Amino acid sequence: MRAGNRKAALLFVAALIPVGRLVAAPVRDGGGHVPERVRRLLLATLLHDNGPTPEVVQPADSQGHTVNPAHLDQPLQLERELRASLGKPLGATRLSVTGGSARIGHYSVGSDETIHGHVVVLEGSAEVHGRVEGNVVTLDGDITVFPGGSIIGDVLSIGGAVHKVGNGTISGTVQALEALVTPPAGPPASIMGQILRHGAGLAGLVLTLTVLGFGLVTFGRPNLEIVSDTVTHSFGRSFLAGLLGQVLVLPTFGMLVIGLALTIAGALLLPFAIAVYVLLVLVTTIGGLLAVAHAVGERITHRRMARGIVVSPNSYRYVVTGLGLVAAIWLGWVAFGWVPVAGTLMLMAAGLTTWTVATVGFGAALLSRGGIREHFAGRLIAPEMMTDEYLWATPQFGVPAVQRPPKQPE
Amino acid sequence: MRRLVLLGVVLGLHDLDPSRCSGxxxxxxxxxxxxxxxxxxxxxxxxxxxxxxxxxxxxxxxxxxxxxxxxxxxxxxxxxxxxxxxxxxxxxxxxxxxxxxxxxxxxxxxxxxxxxxxxxxxxxxxxxxxxxxxxLGGMTLTELEIRSTATHATVDFSRPTRGTCKSATFTVGAAQVDVRHLAQAGCEALRVDGGVGGASLSFDGAWRRDLSLVVDLAMGRLTLQLPRGTGVRLTGQRFLAPFDSKGFVRTGDIWTTAGYERAPHKLTVELKASMVGIDVQWIEQR
Known part of the structure; x- marks a missing residue:
């Protein structure tokens, strides 16, 4: 195999070894994680990545960077301090180490050496064949204690791993902090993407409400119409009632729970009561909203008919038309929600409008007791309207209209 | 035109991929x-x-x-x-x-x-x-306190502990705590404090000593799994806390199992519970 091919093959093998193993930095006995070490070895060999030239870091002046590795219980803070001390180029780095020394690049303690004091290694690994009486810290490098080597102190590898080979010993705490690799954030969603996402959400919501509205028209049209008429005839009153209702929802719930909990029978009913209460609030809110949509749709349809447009006036149409109008308010936000400031204002406006609609609907549902009570629906005739002429000419339920007496011959 | 619309939809859907936005x-x-x-x-x-x-x-x-x-x-x-x-x-x-x-x-x-x-x-x-x-099986426990707020915690004393354990406290917020082989904990005093949550305490395993348990629960469910033959003495205050007293004999406000005095292992339970379902299950000793 030619040299070029062999190099390519080795690079391929190195690439196959999982990268994830590199970043996980557990403490391993017996030479560390094999794939990781093989990969590092291969890459270092092939790419000639031996790191910066090993050298001693000169102490900083009195205003410069100083670290104290005597206590390694704040690894993040130490990392910040060490990274801040790195100079550009690395040879310009100045760092004072309290009770020890600092180095750049790979550092090895020989088997016949004993180092007294802390050792800080920047941008390189530390290999200990001899004895270190102090703490050892590496930034972006491993710490390896080989057979016969010993560290009498704590060790911290930032952006690397700690390995003990054979009978290499570390007497203190062994810490390894993975290098911080922030995954690149995806590009911000495009305008088209935002519009589609918001549009899909709105369409889903309107579709759901339409289905619920059709169900309500099919199975509860009288109630829906009474709530709808209450909205039409007592708009302000409905809004105030809805506002008050929203304020009182939680206190009422609390009183209900406490009241039921005080009695044995009530306590048994408590779970059901809670479920029913939540359901009632939901039904009242959604039903009220649909009733407002019904009222709005009815008004629009009648106006169109007054203009001579032929449409079929039925409750299904009213609900669809009303919901379409509410959706139209949100369409502005869907289309232009991405515009800074204006998009936020449109969102607030649409939200406020929807809240008002929901409040009115909620209040109307409360006033009409869920579409049972017609007092506020404009269906009861005021007493002052009950004139003789009205009663004479208008057939009343249960009261047969009195026939006009025949004319007396003159 | 249709192709353009389709292209727009595809590009839009591509942007919907949430994994692209994680940072x-x-x-x-x-x-x-x-x-x-x-x-x-x-x-x-x-x-x-x-x-x-x-x-x-x-x-x-x-x-x-x-x-x-x-x-x-x-x-x-x-x-x-x-x-x-x-x-x-x-x-x-x-x-x-x-x-x-x-x-x-x-x-x-x-x-x-x-x-x-x-x-x-x-x-x-x-x-x-x-x-x-x-x-915590096999550990040399002297004291244990586990506070869990919104947790599902399973605590197991899979083997008998060593040493002298003064107390074990389990504080439950809105959580569920299941404690297994509690007899093997060997803690003199056991305590369960709870807000809205559940606690399941299983006293199976090798008993190291007689135990006392204090339960203070506000709302939730307490399940006690007790080996048959264990002498249990239950006292305390209960409010809306139904208790299945099968296997117990009542004397005033004290509930004891039959043959309590002669039982090889005894458990004293002091209960302060309101709106708590208390379930006592008798299990076969393994």
């Missing part, structure tokens, strides 16, 4: 310390959200932690004073939010704690929104 930074941290001449380990453990495993450490290891945490909002904590044997271990929120969970990323955190089974251990653990599996 959170998870970071790994590990720490171990070998056993030296320690006579005592007093551990305060904090973990906000995620998955927690706690097991006995391998021989020669005093403590260990393998952590994967949300680097944007949390920081690892490892403070050990060899002179006093006090260890603070876990994750702290960056800022002043305590162990509050403020993001989904925090729930993806994982932690594996290990403590030497040979060194006497006093463990005080606070777990936030976590899923915790804690095995």
């Amino acid at each position: 959170q930074a998870m970071r790994a941290f590990s720490v171990t310390r070998p056993v030296a001449a320690e006579r005592f380990l007093h551990v305060t453990l904090d973990f906000g959200g995620g998955t927690v495993v706690l097991v006995p450490a391998s021989a020669g290891e005093l403590y260990g932690l393998q952590l994967r945490y949300d680097a944007d909002r949390s920081a690892p904590v490892q403070q050990y004073d060899a002179r006093t044997g006090i260890l603070h271990l876990g994750v702290a929120s960056v800022g002043s939010m305590g162990v509050r969970v403020t993001s989904r990323a925090q729930l993806e955190q994982t932690a594996r704690f290990e403590f030497s089974p040979d060194v006497p251990l006093a463990l005080f653990a606070t777990l936030g929104a976590s899923d915790a599996t804690i095995d």
Whole structure:
């Protein structure tokens, strides 16, 4: 195999070894994680990545960077301090180490050496064949204690791993902090993407409400119409009632729970009561909203008919038309929600409008007791309207209209 | 025109891929310390959200932690004073939010704690929104307190503990705590304090001593699994806390099992419960 091919093959093998193993930095006995070490070895060999030239870091002046590795219980803070001390180029780095020394690049303690004091290694690994009486810290490098080597102190590898080979010993705490690799954030969603996402959400919501509205028209049209008429005839009153209702929802719930909990029978009913209460609030809110949509749709349809447009006036149409109008308010936000400031204002406006609609609907549902009570629906005739002429000419339920007496011959 | 619309839809859907927007930074941290001449380990453990495993450490290891945490909002904590044997271990929120969970990323955190089974251990653990599996079997426990706020915690004494355990306290917030082989804990005083949650206490296993249990629960469910033949004496105040008294004999406000005095193992239960379903299950001793 030619040299070029062999190099390519080795690079391929190195690439196959999982990268994830590199970043996980557990403490391993017996030479560390094999794939990781093989990969590092291969890459270092092939790419000639031996790191910066090993050298001693000169102490900083009195205003410069100083670290104290005597206590390694704040690894993040130490990392910040060490990274801040790195100079550009690395040879310009100045760092004072309290009770020890600092180095750049790979550092090895020989088997016949004993180092007294802390050792800080920047941008390189530390290999200990001899004895270190102090703490050892590496930034972006491993710490390896080989057979016969010993560290009498704590060790911290930032952006690397700690390995003990054979009978290499570390007497203190062994810490390894993975290098911080922030995954690149995806590009911000495009305008088209935002519009589609918001549009899909709105369409889903309107579709759901339409289905619920059709169900309500099919199975509860009288109630829906009474709530709808209450909205039409007592708009302000409905809004105030809805506002008050929203304020009182939680206190009422609390009183209900406490009241039921005080009695044995009530306590048994408590779970059901809670479920029913939540359901009632939901039904009242959604039903009220649909009733407002019904009222709005009815008004629009009648106006169109007054203009001579032929449409079929039925409750299904009213609900669809009303919901379409509410959706139209949100369409502005869907289309232009991405515009800074204006998009936020449109969102607030649409939200406020929807809240008002929901409040009115909620209040109307409360006033009409869920579409049972017609007092506020404009269906009861005021007493002052009950004139003789009205009663004479208008057939009343249960009261047969009195026939006009025949004319007396003159 | 139709092709253009389709292209727009495809491009839009491409942008909907949520994985493209993730930018959170998870970071790994590990720490171990070998056993030296320690006579005592007093551990305060904090973990906000995620998955927690706690097991006995391998021989020669005093403590260990393998952590994967949300680097944007949390920081690892490892403070050990060899002179006093006090260890603070876990994750702290960056800022002043305590162990509050403020993001989904925090729930993806994982932690594996290990403590030497040979060194006497006093463990005080606070777990936030976590899923915790804690095995204290074979450890030399002197005191245990586990506070769980919104957690499902399983605490198992899979083997009898060693040493003299003064007390074990389980504080439940809105959480479920299942304690297995509690008889093997050998703690003189057991206590369960709870807000809205559930506690299941299983007293199976080898009894090391007679036990006393205090339960103070506000709302939830308490399940006691007791081996047949255990002498149980139950006192306390109950409010809306129905109790299945099958197997008990009532004397005033005290409920005792038949043959309580002659039972080989005795459990005294003091109950303060309101709106708590109490379920006593008799199990066969294995």
